[in-house]
Amino acid sequence: MNNLKGRTGIFLTLLSISILLIILLLSLNPQKENPKNTEIPQLHIHNHKHLQIAHSVCEGTLYPQLCVSTLSSLPDLTSKSLPQIISAAVNHTVYEVRDSESNYTRLRKKLIKHLDPRDNRALDDCLSLLDDTMYELKSVISNLSPNKTTSKHYHVLQTLLSGAMTNQYTCLDGFAYSKGNVRNTIKHRLYQISHHVSNSLFMVKKIPGVNTTKPEVFPEYGAVRHGFPSWLYKRDRKLLQTSVNETKYDLIVAKDGTGNFTTISEAVAAAPNSSATRFVIYIKAGAYFENVEVERKKTMLMFVGDGVGKTIVKASRNVVDGWTTFQSATVAVVGDGFIAKGITIENAAGPSKHQAVALRSGADLSAFYQCSFVGYQDTLYVHSLRQFYRDCDVYGTIDFIFGNAAVVLQDCNLYARKPNENQKNLFTAQGRDDPNQNTGISILNCKITAASDLIPVQSSFKTYLGRPWKEYSRTVILRSNIDDLVDPAGWLEWNGTFALSTLYYGEYMNRGPGSNTSARVTWPGYRVINSSTEASQFTVANFLQGNEWLLSTGIPYYLNLS
Numbered sequence: 001m002n003n004l005k006g007r008t009g010i011f012l013t014l015l016s017i018s019i020l021l022i023i024l025l026l027s028l029n030p031q032k033e034n035p036k037n038t039e040i041p042q043l044h045i046h047n048h049k050h051l052q053i054a055h056s057v058c059e060g061t062l063y064p065q066l067c068v069s070t071l072s073s074l075p076d077l078t079s080k081s082l083p084q085i086i087s088a089a090v091n092h093t094v095y096e097v098r099d100s101e102s103n104y105t106r107l108r109k110k111l112i113k114h115l116d117p118r119d120n121r122a123l124d125d126c127l128s129l130l131d132d133t134m135y136e137l138k139s140v141i142s143n144l145s146p147n148k149t150t151s152k153h154y155h156v157l158q159t160l161l162s163g164a165m166t167n168q169y170t171c172l173d174g175f176a177y178s179k180g181n182v183r184n185t186i187k188h189r190l191y192q193i194s195h196h197v198s199n200s201l202f203m204v205k206k207i208p209g210v211n212t213t214k215p216e217v218f219p220e221y222g223a224v225r226h227g228f229p230s231w232l233y234k235r236d237r238k239l240l241q242t243s244v245n246e247t248k249y250d251l252i253v254a255k256d257g258t259g260n261f262t263t264i265s266e267a268v269a270a271a272p273n274s275s276a277t278r279f280v281i282y283i284k285a286g287a288y289f290e291n292v293e294v295e296r297k298k299t300m301l302m303f304v305g306d307g308v309g310k311t312i313v314k315a316s317r318n319v320v321d322g323w324t325t326f327q328s329a330t331v332a333v334v335g336d337g338f339i340a341k342g343i344t345i346e347n348a349a350g351p352s353k354h355q356a357v358a359l360r361s362g363a364d365l366s367a368f369y370q371c372s373f374v375g376y377q378d379t380l381y382v383h384s385l386r387q388f389y390r391d392c393d394v395y396g397t398i399d400f401i402f403g404n405a406a407v408v409l410q411d412c413n414l415y416a417r418k419p420n421e422n423q424k425n426l427f428t429a430q431g432r433d434d435p436n437q438n439t440g441i442s443i444l445n446c447k448i449t450a451a452s453d454l455i456p457v458q459s460s461f462k463t464y465l466g467r468p469w470k471e472y473s474r475t476v477i478l479r480s481n482i483d484d485l486v487d488p489a490g491w492l493e494w495n496g497t498f499a500l501s502t503l504y505y506g507e508y509m510n511r512g513p514g515s516n517t518s519a520r521v522t523w524p525g526y527r528v529i530n531s532s533t534e535a536s537q538f539t540v541a542n543f544l545q546g547n548e549w550l551l552s553t554g555i556p557y558y559l560n561l562s
Contacts, residue, residue, distance in 0.1 A: 050077050057085055061202045062434070063195040070196065086203050087144040093196040094137050100189045101130045107185065118322050119182045122174030125326045126186065129167040132334065132362065133193070135296060136164040140200070154210045155438070159364065159406065161201040162437040163384040166404040168194040169433055169470070170383065174324040194433075201436045236278060236302070240341050240369050240555045244306060250279050255286035264292045264303075264313065273297040283343065285310040291317065291330055294363070298335040305343035308372040308393065312344045318353035325378060329360035338363040339555075346374040351397055351420045357381045361405070368392055369555040375400065376417060382407040382441065390555050395451055399429035401441060402469060408442045410557060415451035416463050416485060425454075425485075426492060428466030430473040435502070440474035441466075448514070449483035458485050464492040468499035476506040476529070486514035491521050501525055506534075 051072060058067035067089075071077060074088045108115070108123050115123075140160045143153040168190040175183035204210070239247060251267045252259030259282075261267045267281045278300050285306040292313060294301055305311025317328040331345045338361070349356035358375040359368075364385035372393040373380045379396035382403035389409045394401060397419040401409070416425040427448065430441045448465070450458050463485045466475050491505055503525035507517055517528045550557055 053077050053085075057082065057203060057206070058199065061199040062436075063199055066192075066195055067199040067203075070199075082203070082207055083144045083146075086200055086207075087141050089196070089203070090137050090140050090144070090200050093193060093200070094134060094141075096189070096193055096196065097130055097134050097137065100186075100193065101127060101134075103189070104130070104186060107182075111182075115182070116178065116180055118324070119175065119178050119180050121322070121324050121327055122171075122178065123182065125174040125324050126171035126190075129171045129326075132296065133164045133167045136160045136167075137197075140164075154204065154207065157204045158201065158436075158438040159385055161197055161204065162404070162406075162434075162439050163362070163364070165194050165197045165201070165434060165437065166384045166431070166439075168197075169431070170326060174326055176325075177319060198434050198436065201434065205436070236339060236555075239278065239280065239302060239304070240339070244282070244304065244342070247280065247282065247304060249282040249304070252282045252284065253288075254284040255288065256284075259284060263290055264288055265290055268292065268294055268298060268301070271298055271301055273299075275300045278302055278337075278339075280304060283311050283313075287312045287314055289314055291315045292332070294331075294333040294335045294338055296334045296336075300337040301333075301335055302338070303340040303343055305341065307342045308344050308370065310344075311342060312346060314346045314348055316347060316349040316353075316356065318347070318349035318356035320349075320353045325355040325357060325381070326360065326383075328355060328378075329357040329381060331358070332360040333363045333366060336364045336366075338366040339368070340371055341369045341555075342371065344372040344374060347376075347379065348374075349376070351376040351417075351423065353377075360403075361387055363387075367550060367555050376419070378402055384439075388550055388555070388557065390557055396427075397425050398423060399426050399467070399469065401427060402429040402431065404431040404433070404437070404439045404470070405441075406439050408444060409446055410444045412443075412446045414443070414446055414448050416449070416454055417451045418453040418457060419461060423461070424492070425461060425463035426467055427464070428475050429469040429494075430466065430475045431470040432472040432474050433470045435472050437472070440476070440504070442476050442478065443480055444478045446477075446480045447483075448477070448480055448486065448512075450485045454485070462487055462492075465490050466505070467492040467494045468503045468505075469494060471499045471502050472504070473499055474504040476504075476508065477510055478508045478529075480510050480515075481512040482510050482514035484513035488516070488519035489521050490517070491523070491526065499525070508534075 054068045054071035054077065057071060058064050061067045070089055070092055071085065077085065080088065104123060104126055108120070140157055143156055171190055172183060172187055251261065251270060253261050253264050253267045255262060264283055271279050271281065274297055280302045283303055283305045290313065313331055315330040317323045319325055319328060328347065330347050345358045347356040347358040355378040356375055358373045358379045360381035360383055362383040362385060367388045370391045374395045376396055377398040377400065379400040380394050382401065382405040384403070384405050387405045387407040389412055392409070392412045393415065394412060395415045395417055397417050414427055416427065419425055428441050432439050454461070464487055465477060493500065500523040505526045506529040508529035520526065
């Protein structure tokens, strides 16, 4: 015990001496107390500024916590411009998309023997849509590059980000009839990607030079010249306006063997990839029983037929037989700049087969002139990006013009057909998921009426202008002739009060016995448009930015309300 006390005393003595020496050294050189005493405050200030920028940029986004955590993880935030910050955030999302693609590929390999065929097809959709998302996000990054005036590319950025977000929800919609658990397995990643894109979509509004004072109901559609969106160039306009005999074709499809190919799919496969110039495929009169897909790499294609009812593309895929809505399309186009003239596209599955698409377009700057789309439920799937339809006929029953593109239908005929006994007719079901997406359906100077098979039994079925498929559904009917088949209420709920406060449904200066708005729905999101300024936001000029691309196609169009 005495030895222990002795050792303890020696230890305390040495400890006391050490403390005294340390105090003495610090008193002689107080700066040595913390050799980095000037760097810690600087680091703190830097981190505080970094976080401040993240909070400032993320203010107003729908998912601020995700936004701040993402931006806070980016290096050198204090030295980046806003376009550079958005570009870095989008690049982060690209990595998440790539990671999701890898995970879904592994998941399918793991479960392939146990997957229901419908789930397998839905996963196919997801992988295809993730690939589209990757392309659109990389295009966003390109448009945010320092050598471009980002504010001038604002509408393009909105369009690409709106499309990228739509893809995630389309993937999940493919599992609507699934009995398995795949949707629950993958949905978190898809929501995460969608929320990232939503945040980027909002941040784009903050780029210096972007004009946010102008009403931007459908800003992305664009300017119009001579009745067409400006994205149709002069050469394309001439192609659309000339007769079949005067047109120069790159390939000819003919059922009788007098062309280069007997099927449309063979001609599409033979067309060049990533073309920057128009490639024209003439499809001679005849009925082509096939499903046609124009992939993303098949850009600037044009289909020219011999006219509605003469050149017919027909198939019958549908969800009852195990296809997803996305894959049910008779013709599906994704390659940018696609144009079609003088063709009937039909899904002949019938009213009992539920969703059965005739045409699906996810092709940016796509245009359809003097075409007919025939089906029952979900006839025309205007999936995403910018689209224009002129002098076209659309036939269907339930939600037969649907999707989340920025689309204008101008001078078209919309025909409700005879549905099954227990069904209603709905002309539209627009699918905007986010209030910052620049998407919607604009129906301008069209005829809304009954098809010949519905006319004799019209009083037996309810018919409505549309219903809200998604929370921010947006549809307008402008200067159109609405026949008496439309119910006085005009519009129908999707499910209870869902979306009734967040949708935007408008009617402006319509005519005909079904245009009376006195008994219309009283939802917070519905309005009778009384201002030409508000109505003009849904025209080709303002909605599609159309004067730069439609001008080239030769499709007649007008920029404004008339």
